[in-house]
Amino acid sequence: EVLKEFERENPGVRVIVQQIPWTSAHEKLLTAFAGDALPDVAQMGNTWIAEFAALDAVAGLDEMAEASSVIKEEDYFPGIWATNVVGHSLYGVPWYVDTRLLFYRQDILKASGIGRPPRDWAEWMQAATAVKEHVGKDNFAFYVPLNEYEMQVSLALQQGVPLLRDGDRYGNFSSPELVAALDFYLDFFRKGLAPPSSETDIANVWDEFARGHFTFYLTGPWNIGEFRRRLPADLQDKWMTAILPGPSGPGASTAGGSSLVVFKHSAHKDAAFRLVEFLSRPEIQQQFYEISGNLPPRRSSWRG
Structure with a gap:
């Protein structure tokens, strides 16, 4: 319904939507780039922006954004806007934001x-x-999938030291602060408090949470x-x-989206x-939040 409104406002423009599972989206976009088959516009995880900018795959948006009556940098949360800037050039417009938090069984x-x-x-x-003592040997206190990196990054960010060193050429993993963060993370597995499994090892995470297989779950607002x-x-x-x-x-925690x-x-x-401008309108972002639960990146979208 949202895109139909855009088409009504833009006669002669038809939007064809291709939905791609998030787990395979990055690979499919790279394949499309290699085959010169990329679409006109796409939703892209903001951690991918720098990579696709380095590949010269995405267009710089500075001139269009500056001329836009809809997209105003000052209305966006600064940290999220900054994830779209590479080498002082804008390559994306924030669409939604998310972070990781603890879901738990009180x-x-x-x-x-x-x-x-x-x-x-x-x-x-x-x-x-x-x-863990209460739920017994067949259940766990915490579930954090091994194939996700957000918890490790969040714990590292909490330590207040740079993640990179030597002119951002190497990871700062040997610093005492990051060693302490990783050690804390590993303790959940060493002590048997979390299962050493990835998200593909649990068929239905909601069923397992409901039956008390784990009490804490690190995930994001899309799961509310x-x-x-x-x-x-x-x-x-x-x-x-x-x-x-x-x-x-x-x-x-991480600033994702x-x-x-x-x-x-x-x-x-x-x-x-x-289309980017249309989807960036505060009222459209509010509609998108109602549909998906994804959080708007604009201050004005939160004001009503």
Whole structure:
């Protein structure tokens, strides 16, 4: 329905949507680039922007954004806008934002003798240990898929040191702070508090959360709607979310999300950017939030 409105406003323009599973989107975009078969416009994970800019696959949007009456840099949250800037040039427009936070079963936490969600690393490990003792050997305190990197990055960011060193040429992994972050992460597996599995090893994460196979789950706001839809009615008042704990208090998490990009060799750049503008309108972003649960990147979209 949202795109039909765009087509009504732009007679002669038809939008053909191809949906790609997130797990294969990056590979498919690279394949399309190699085969000179990229679309005009795409949703792109903001961690991919620099890569596709380096490949010279995406168009610079500075001139179009500066001339736009819709897209205003000052209305976007600065950190998210910055993820779209590479070498002082804008290559994407933020579409939605997300982060990682803790989803947890407050009933299991309470039954384990823990009265509130953990606020720092020590409380987190203490809570996970108490939960594991309560739920027994066949269940776990925490589920964090091994094929996801966001927890490790979040823990590293919480340490307040650069992730890269030597002119951003090497990872700063040997620094004491990042070693401590990784050590804390590994303790969940060493102590048997989290299963050493990837997301493909669990067929239905919502069912497993509902039956108490794990109490803490690191995921993002897109799952709020899924939990409301998929968990049984008697569990709807028993799950909550919490800020990711940090070393000595509430900690940082990753600034993720997706952006809208126009590909450099598009034959319809003007129409493609009009679509980017349309999807960037605050009222359209509010509609998209209602449909998907994804959080708008613009301040004005949050004001009503």
